[in-house]
Every structure is written in structure tokens, then in C-alpha cells.
Amino acid sequence: xxxxxxxxxxxxxxxxxxxxxxxxxxxxxxxxxxxxxxxxxxxxxxxxxxxxxxxxxxxxxxxxxxxxxxxxxxxxxxxxxxxxxxxxxxxxxxxxxxxxxxxxxxxxxxxxxxxxxxxxxxxxxxxxxxxxxxxxxxxxxxxxxxxxxxxxxxxxxxxxxxxxxxxx
Amino acid sequence: xxxxxxxxxxxxxxxxxxxxxxxxxxxxxxxxxxxxxxxxxxxxxxxxxxxxxxxxxxxxxxxxxxxxxxxxxxxxxxxxxxxxxxxxxxxxxxxxxxxxxxxxxxxxxxxxxxxxxxxxxxxxxxxxxxxxxxxxxxxxxxxxxxxxx
Numbered sequence: 001x002x003x004x005x006x007x008x009x010x011x012x013x014x015x016x017x018x019x020x021x022x023x024x025x026x027x028x029x030x031x032x033x034x035x036x037x038x039x040x041x042x043x044x045x046x047x048x049x050x051x052x053x054x055x056x057x058x059x060x061x062x063x064x065x066x067x068x069x070x071x072x073x074x075x076x077x078x079x080x081x082x083x084x085x086x087x088x089x090x091x092x093x094x095x096x097x098x099x100x101x102x103x104x105x106x107x108x109x110x111x112x113x114x115x116x117x118x119x120x121x122x123x124x125x126x127x128x129x130x131x132x133x134x135x136x137x138x139x140x141x142x143x144x145x146x147x148x149x150x151x152x153x154x155x156x157x158x159x160x161x162x163x164x165x166x167x168x
Numbered sequence: 169x170x171x172x173x174x175x176x177x178x179x180x181x182x183x184x185x186x187x188x189x190x191x192x193x194x195x196x197x198x199x200x201x202x203x204x205x206x207x208x209x210x211x212x213x214x215x216x217x218x219x220x221x222x223x224x225x226x227x228x229x230x231x232x233x234x235x236x237x238x239x240x241x242x243x244x245x246x247x248x249x250x251x252x253x254x255x256x257x258x259x260x261x262x263x264x265x266x267x268x269x270x271x272x273x274x275x276x277x278x279x280x281x282x283x284x285x286x287x288x289x290x291x292x293x294x295x296x297x298x299x300x301x302x303x304x305x306x307x308x309x310x311x312x313x314x315x316x317x
Contacts, residue, residue, distance in 0.1 A: 010230075016220030019206050019213075022188055039186050042223075046186075050230060051223040052309050053182040056209075062216045063177075063314055070264060070271070084306035096307040099235065099300040106268070106298060111235070115312070143271070147263035149249040153220060154275040156231035158256050161277055 001041055005033060008168050009041060011157035016057075059151060060094075065115040067122045067144060072108035074101075074139040080110055086133045087112045092125040108141065119144060169217070172200055172208045174316055177217075181311025184221065224309060227302060232282035233275040234301040237268040238293060245270060251292045257285050268298065 001009075008031050017023040024042070025035040045051040060068060075083045080098055087110070088096040095113040116122035123142070130136050161168050175198050185193040191209070192202040200208075212218045227233045240248045245263055252258055252272055261272035274289065276282035290297045 010225075013222050014225070016213075016222040017184075019191075019210055019221070021191065021202060021206070023190065024186070024188065035188065039188075043186050045223070048229075049226050052226050053224050053311065054186070054222065055181045055184040055311065056177055056212070056221050057219045057224060058177060058181065058312055058314070059216060059219050060312065064317070068262070081304070081306075084304070088306040088308075091313075093307070094312055095309075096305070097235075097302045098304040098306065099302060102298050102300065106237075106300070109303075111300075141266065143264040143266045145262040145264050145271075147245075147249075148261075149246075149263065150253045150258060150261035150272070151219060152259050153222070154225055154227065154230065154233060154259050154273070155256055156225060156233075156275050156277060158277065 007157050014153050060115045067116045067119045069114045069122045070143040071112045072141050073110040074107045075110050090129050231277045232279045234299045236274050237298045238270040238295045239268050240270050240295050248293050
């Protein structure tokens with residue numbers, strides 16, 4: 001499949017598959033491809049890791065997980081991998097990314113997310129994580145969210161994207 | 169939330185079948201019908217429980233992305249958030265309890281366009297953007313395990 005068709009397919013699925021009996025055929029018809037091409041390409045993308053997972057993407061808040069805490073940590077560079085791996089194994093942690101510090105304003109280099117029913121639950125889970133993994137010696141901060149302004153899939157291929165001057 | 173919807177959330181946050189009739193394949197596995205599965209998914213989507221049924225792309229391979237933050241006076245926050253949201257590359261955008269109180273993810277087809285977006289967001293938003301691109305993921309995204317009440 002050529003590059004333009006690939007990008008068109010990515011754009012078509014980044015906001016979700018159609019809820020028709022044959023969603024891959026629906027996509028194929030919209031894009032002038034065959035159903036087999038669409039299915040093969042999506043399988044290839046899963047295999048090579050472009051797609052991390054394919055399935056239902058939930059909104060935590062609507063499912064009753066009202067408290068969403070971004071817990072940020074200041075971990076010495078030589079320990080950050082180890083601590084990142086520890087955090088990622090904790091049940092309560094739903095994301096764990098290493099990011100650069102931006103000194104002097106931002107000292108934290110490890111980001112983890114905890115979604116919980118309420119604030120107290122999340123703080124309790126965090127206290128357990130700190131205790132169980134011996135993390136009390138590291139500075140951390142907890143940034144609860146208090147308003148959601150936008151939530152959707154990453155728009156990597158954008159409505160205005162072009163390839164060699166060709167609109168998608 | 170009915171039992172079929174709970175099952176769908178439990179079983180299909182990953183490995184959605186890639187075959188001609190995926191919702192039929194899911195129905196067969198869950199002891200339901202294709203029509204009921206499609207209807208259940210439609211309802212989940214319309215009720216706001218799902219953002220979508222589809223792919224989660226790998227940030228690093230799909231293009232360029234970053235987590236960005238702004239420190240905005242509280243009384244301007246909603247207005248600035250709206251200006252930030254107007255950019256097509258902005259997906260998640262939350263107010264958080266910190267001096268940096270507006271946190272959003274920006275994606276773009278490539279690094280140059282990402283940097284241009286960040287500049288444009290800074291200009292439009294009116295406050296400096298702190299960009300914290302991912303260095304390394306320590307997490308394998310298998311979906312979210314919901315504890316049903």
C-alpha cells in the first residue's frame with residue numbers, strides 16, 4: 001500500500017473503527033482499498049509496534065474513576081530506570097514515563113498516573129507504593145486533575161496534513 | 169452498564185479481532201449476538217464511557233508528541249484552555265493542582281511541526297509552554313482493569 005493510502009487509513013482509524021458489521025470493509029470502501037489490504041495493514045502495524053493495542057479505549061472518569069493523579073518523582077538519573085520499572089509493576093499505576101527535567105522550574109523526571117474512585121483511595125494507594133518500594137527518600141509531588149478540557153486520541157495525521165502537496 | 173458491556177470492557181481493551189466480522193467473533197466468544205455487541209458498543213460510546221473503539225498508537229513511532237504544561241492565573245484558565253484546545257494536535261488537556269495548572273498532550277506528524285505547534289500554542293495561549301517529551305516508557309499498555317462495583 002502506498003504512503004498516501006497508509007496515512008489516509010491512519011487518519012480514518014485514529015478516532016475509532018466504524019460500528020458496522022464489517023468495519024474493515026467500510027473503511028476499505030471509503031478509502032478505495034480492499035478489505036484484505038485494510039486488515040493486513042492494521043495487523044502489520046500491530047506487529048511492528050506502531051499500534052500498541054487495538055480495542056476499547058475507556059474514559060476513566062465516566063467509569064467512576066473520578067480521581068486522576070499524576071504523580072511526579074525526582075529520581076537520580078542512575079536510578080530512574082530501576083524505579084520506573086518498579087512503578088510500572090504496581091497495580092494502581094496506569095502509565096509510567098521518564099521525561100526530561102526543566103530546571104530550575106521543574107525537577108521531576110519520572111511521571112506515573114494513578115486513577116482511582118476518589119482522592120483518598122489514590123493517596124492511600126500512593127502511600128502503599130512508596131512504602132512497598134522504598135521510595136520515601138525521593139522528592140515527589142501529586143498533581144490531581146480537577147477539570148477535563150479535552151480527551152481524544154492523538155491526532156498524528158491531521159486534517160490539514162499533505163504528502164508531497166497531496167491532501168489526505 | 170449491563171453485563172455484556174462490562175465483559176466487552178474487561179475482554180476487549182486489546183486484541184480486538186481483525187477479521188471480516190470482528191463484532192460477530194466477539195459475540196461468539198462472549199455468548200452474545202453480533203447485533204447486541206454492536207448495540208452495546210454504540211451505547212458505551214454515546215454514554216461517554218468509551219473514547220473510541222480503535223487503535224492506541226505508539227507515540228514514538230506514530231509521529232512526534234510531547235506533554236506540555238502552562239502556569240496560568242486561575243481566573244483565565246478556562247479561556248486559555250479553550251484557545252489551546254483549538255489546535256488540532258492537542259488531545260488530552262487537564263487542569264491540575266500545581267503552579268503549572270494546565271497540562272496537555274500535543275501530537276504532530278513530525279518534530280518540526282510539533283515545535284511549530286508549541287510556538288503557536290504559546291502565542292495563542294499567552295503563557296510560556298514547558299515541553300516534557302517522553303524519554304522512555306516503562307509501561308506496557310494493556311488497557312485499564314476496571315473493578316466493577
